[in-house]
Amino acid sequence: MKPATDMSQQEINDFCRAASAAYYAIVRAHVARTGEPAMLPDLLCPVGPVPCVHHYDEQTLDEAESFLLRLGLIGEC
Numbered sequence: 001m002k003p004a005t006d007m008s009q010q011e012i013n014d015f016c017r018a019a020s021a022a023y024y025a026i027v028r029a030h031v032a033r034t035g036e037p038a039m040l041p042d043l044l045c046p047v048g049p050v051p052c053v054h055h056y057d058e059q060t061l062d063e064a065e066s067f068l069l070r071l072g073l074i075g076e077c
Contacts, residue, residue: 019064020044021051041073056067 004012027038053061068074 015060015064015067017044017046017047017051018056019045019067021056022061022064023068023073024050025053026068044073 002011007015023044025046027040030036031038056064065074
């Protein structure tokens with residue numbers, strides 16, 4: 001992954017939407033498995049339709065997952 005200083009605004013926006021898509025997929029799976037309510041941070045709540053993971057390639061989703069881990073929003077399995 002490029003450092004943020006080398007990314008265009010569009011690349012940053014795409015990466016954040018990929019992180020949001022990954023987070024929503026993880027939250028949906030957790031809710032389905034446990035029945036517990038979802039905790040959704042405002043910064044990952046998209047404006048408009050929720051992004052889907054199938055819009056992103058595996059490398060982007062892996063980077064997004066690593067980003068979410070670093071933020072402490074998800075834990076390692």
